[in-house]
Amino acid sequence: MTCESCGAEVAGVEPVHRKYVTVAAADREPAERVLAEVENWCFACLTLYPHEPA
Numbered sequence: 001m002t003c004e005s006c007g008a009e010v011a012g013v014e015p016v017h018r019k020y021v022t023v024a025a026a027d028r029e030p031a032e033r034v035l036a037e038v039e040n041w042c043f044a045c046l047t048l049y050p051h052e053p054a
């Protein structure tokens with residue numbers, strides 16, 4: 001199987017919704033945005049990047 005986030009060939013992937021997290025700055029509020037699209041991620045990406053289970 002291929003991870004759709006990093007492109008690695010791995011034994012297993014998990015379906016997730018990618019989440020974009022924007023940190024607060026002087027000119028903006030912190031925000032989270034969850035994509036509707038389902039991606040299949042490897043374990044490394046699941047531990048590294050924000051997401052929600054699909």
Ligand SMILES: [Zn+2]
Pocket residue numbers: 003004005006007008041042043044045
């Ligand atoms: Zn990956």
